[in-house]
Each structure stands twice: as C-alpha cells, then as structure tokens.
Amino acid sequence: MPEGPEIRRAADCVHRQLAGRRLDDAWFAFPELAGQAASLVGRRVTAVDSWGKALLIRFDDGRVLYSHNQLYGVWKLHAADREPDTNRSLRVRLVTQGRAASLYSASDVSLWDEGRIGDHPFLSRLGPDLLTHGVTVGQARARLLEPRFRRRGLGGLLLDQSLFAGIGNYLRAEILFFAGLHFKVRAGDLEEGALTRLAACILAVTRQAYEQAGVTNRADWAAADRTLGATRRRWRFAVFEREGLPCHACGTAIERVRVASRRLYLCPCCQPAG
Incomplete structure (x- = not known):
C-alpha cells in the first residue's frame, strides 16, 4: 500500500x-x-x-x-x-x-x-502529517516523549498513525536504520542526542522518499548497487527488502523479522538490541 x-x-x-x-x-x-x-x-x-x-x-x-x-x-x-x-x-x-x-x-x-x-x-x-503540516525536529521530539508514546517500542510505535500520519512499513525500516536504533528501543529511554537523531531521521527520510519518488537510500550506496546491476527495487532502499544482503555501512547481513505483524528489516550490527 x-x-x-x-x-x-x-x-x-x-x-x-x-x-x-x-x-x-x-x-x-x-x-x-x-x-x-x-x-x-x-x-x-x-x-x-x-x-x-x-x-x-x-x-x-x-x-x-x-x-x-x-x-x-x-x-x-x-x-x-x-x-x-x-x-x-x-x-x-x-x-x-x-x-x-x-x-x-x-x-x-x-x-x-x-x-x-x-x-x-x-x-x-491521525497525528500530524510529516509533509503537509510543517512538523519540526523539536515538535517531533516532543511528540515522541508524550506519555501515550514514550514507553512503546519504536518498531510498533512508528506504524501508529496517531503519532505521525504517513509512515508505513518501508519508511519505518529505513528511519530506524538511519537513526541506528533497534525496534525494541523506547523513545522515553533514549538519550538526548539519540532522540534528536530519531526525530531528524523521521523527517529527513520521509522528505527524501517524497522528493525522490520512494528512494530512501544514500546516493553513493544506491550508485554502487546500480553499478553492480541491481534493480531499482533493490537499490532504492538501505535495508528494506534486502534480507541476506550486506549492510551498506558495515557489511553485516541484513535480517528480516516480524514486528507489529509486519515485516521489518534491520542491520543487527548498526542497530544493536542492547
């Protein structure tokens, strides 16, 4: 969808x-x-x-x-x-x-x-729309720390449309990867720097997907994949639908799990559980 x-x-x-x-x-x-x-x-x-x-x-x-x-x-x-x-x-x-x-x-x-x-x-x-309602990093930080959201694991929370409207399955995986966060982490447990990074990634990844017609990967990583003959479905993402392929950042194999009844892709090295 x-x-x-x-x-x-x-x-x-x-x-x-x-x-x-x-x-x-x-x-x-x-x-x-x-x-x-x-x-x-x-x-x-x-x-x-x-x-x-x-x-x-x-x-x-x-x-x-x-x-x-x-x-x-x-x-x-x-x-x-x-x-x-x-x-x-x-x-x-x-x-x-x-x-x-x-x-x-x-x-x-x-x-x-x-x-x-x-x-x-x-x-x-619905929560505010990330592309229509002018959400700032500060506002995103504050919303993540609201009592109804702060104690929930990010893997399920990011799909909750009452947090922010418009985040779906591929955006969730890409946001968590670029923020360097595991899906079990809770916003309320994050240190200030990590929380700001998450808020910034929520906005930046969504904005990039809008501006680049669904592409959320880094430009250099996407270019490297295209050089190897990868299809758009593969090079457009950093982790989503890349199960078993090496992480662009560290080379570790990307894993696929199910979180909130949806498939989620992550790098176990770049997004450690603990």
Whole structure:
C-alpha cells in the first residue's frame, strides 16, 4: 500500500491539474454526493494536499473533498474529452478548462466543510502529517516523549498513525536504520542526542522518499548497487527488502523479522538490541 510520500506526490499531480481553476463539471458515483455535484460547478480549486493516506481537494467556498485510495483506488489525470484506458470503476470526476481528474475504484469519498474536516472519523485519529503540516525536529521530539508514546517500542510505535500520519512499513525500516536504533528501543529511554537523531531521521527520510519518488537510500550506496546491476527495487532502499544482503555501512547481513505483524528489516550490527 502506498505510504505518505506516494499519496503526497499523487496530491501534487492533482494539484497541478486542477488548482487555481474553476470547475466546469463534477460527477460522483455515490448517491450521497451526486446531489452536491452541481454546487461545485464554478467553484475554484484552491489547493490539493494530503493528510497521511488521505487526499484533500480544497475549494474556494471552504469545502473539502476527502478521498482515501485504500488498496485499489487511483487518480488518473487526462484530457476531459479522452477517457483513460482502464477497466476500473469511475467514482469521481472533476473537470476544468479541458482537463480532468478522475478517481477510480475508491469507495471512501466525502465532502466536508473546512472547519469540520478534522472531525472526519479517519482524520480525527491521525497525528500530524510529516509533509503537509510543517512538523519540526523539536515538535517531533516532543511528540515522541508524550506519555501515550514514550514507553512503546519504536518498531510498533512508528506504524501508529496517531503519532505521525504517513509512515508505513518501508519508511519505518529505513528511519530506524538511519537513526541506528533497534525496534525494541523506547523513545522515553533514549538519550538526548539519540532522540534528536530519531526525530531528524523521521523527517529527513520521509522528505527524501517524497522528493525522490520512494528512494530512501544514500546516493553513493544506491550508485554502487546500480553499478553492480541491481534493480531499482533493490537499490532504492538501505535495508528494506534486502534480507541476506550486506549492510551498506558495515557489511553485516541484513535480517528480516516480524514486528507489529509486519515485516521489518534491520542491520543487527548498526542497530544493536542492547
């Protein structure tokens, strides 16, 4: 499933397609939304952003269209007079100045007033989005030390969307590796330097994944792997999905374990348990 950086990149694409323009047409497959489609015609799209794995389209009248792709949903951008080549089921279509953004296969779509979007049943459970809400290293440090988070092992905690929205399985493994921390370590037990390093890695790894289309590896390590003929799936990560391969930093074989019912990859030397 896509993680926060992938959803934010999708939001950026929809933003470029629609933002700053007024809708010429709107269509919804859902009966509860179909009656509101006409009221969106003529409204200007002010921004498209994301919160965790949800995509938010904002209009100039203060309304926000919420959508969550879940497992199979996908936005397709196309000319308004040309249907995308797909067998998926159309759920939403927004048209402006000959351009269209169409959402296929998603089932979680709703329209909200801006002032109430935080009350959405899904969004209300999320922590701040690392790419949208301007989280600083200091704020990330403070959040990790909140009573509800500080005594939990990092391997499970980082997947908790109430901590930070958008961190999924590959980001968790890469963050812990670059922070040099074992998955059993608790934020409340970290010394000040290690805590700051963790907070900085949470932000930096997520930002890099967003800016480099899912690549979290160091540039020199990735280049070395490519020289050896590695596929993108292998060279894009430092540890994720590299079980049995040598750690880029120390040469120790990368291990795979299960933590919080998800696979986690780590270097036992660079991320010692004790």
